[in-house]
Amino acid sequence: MMYLPFAFCFPDLTLPSSCLTDGIRQLDLSIFEPGSLIYKNGKLSKVCDPLRRPGDLLSALMSPIGSFLDKLKVARLLLFSFTTSVDQIFDEKETSTLEALRNRWQFSEEFIDEFYRPFLGGIYLSELSDQSSRMFQFIFKMFAQGSATLPKFGGIAKVGEVLFESTVKEFAKSANNFEIAFDSEVTNVEVSEKMSWSCIMLVEGTNCVPFPV
């Protein structure tokens, strides 16, 4: 399993070049502990992941967040995550995440509101009724099998920087002549007659990367 920031992993994706693996190594990812602390009624309580930290089993059972039944249902959801592929998750019937949590997984309203709402809201930046059940099950699988991480330095922006650097190295291996323009408009990109064809990537923001292949 490879780790990308905040549990964005590539379970089914194999890139043909060394860009990705080199990039991930350079990120030197640091890992968050599994589980989270929930602020409710003036105190912080821990939601544990005893699968990855078996020593937390007792804490998980004793946590005031979620009823015993909710905890059993989390176990059922974890089992689903470990036995269902990403492709199978995206083949499932789609509902809103709120509907899936209520009707399919049958979590209590209290647990949905105090755990899933802030957890998934912080990832997908919207109400549970505006989120896809497939995306919920996908991210739950990522968190169950991977870890939330941060690059050792530079924050999430470092991901783009490192992958860009890796990509430039790849280009340098395969092409003698390429040009990268930053903070400028795409202008006067000359294509050598020797090249059979050229390609340009228009990247949002200020980066434009013309390159021959």
Next chain:
Amino acid sequence: MCPISCLTNHHPVQKQKDGVIKVTTSSGSSSYDRVVVAVNEGSCAKLLSPESVVNEQRSVGNLYFSFRGIPPVTEPILILNGEKPTVSRPINNLCFPTTVSRGYSMDDNLSLCSVTVLKAQMDAFHNDDKGLEKSCRNHLGLIFKDIEGIRDWQCLGVFRVENAQPQQYNSTFAANKNGGRNCGYFHEVKLPEGVFVSGDFMATATLNGAFESGRNAGLAAIQKE
């Protein structure tokens, strides 16, 4: 200065008769055999399909605080607000990145706190970063009520990320397509040969989706005819 915005409305990407793709900027034009458009859905529509109806974009706010000393929570763990956020208690989640990696501080005695605020609360403080900062600081004081000195934490910045993520549910082209959509099409309309689209809106509303769609477009672009 965004090169893409220079192309919008008046100068869309077009396929010329000789089979070369002409890209026009405010300062001139260039021609290519392949073009990968890696922008958000709204900019993509302006370039390639001005009549298209695009999905909503999700926005988010982040505030960063630095302070001297040990953070209130020393474990590298995510902290969630289990109470529904309000204007006076706007935080959705937070963490202390210096507990995950010391690389987030130049000084061993300094700690960093990262606070996330969702759209409804960000909108309530439209054009009022100071008010938002004050409200978050008060909320932090409630969450970590035993910690003194939160009023002295230095706010390093308030960031409003408008195009943070594409809509993922309840629309025709929602960003929930595992593996990514065909990069030679935009909103199911075939693009001119040699024009490819990438972006999280073409796959899933995740970093994973952004990479996945970028890979699809990159592979299509380097595939010679």
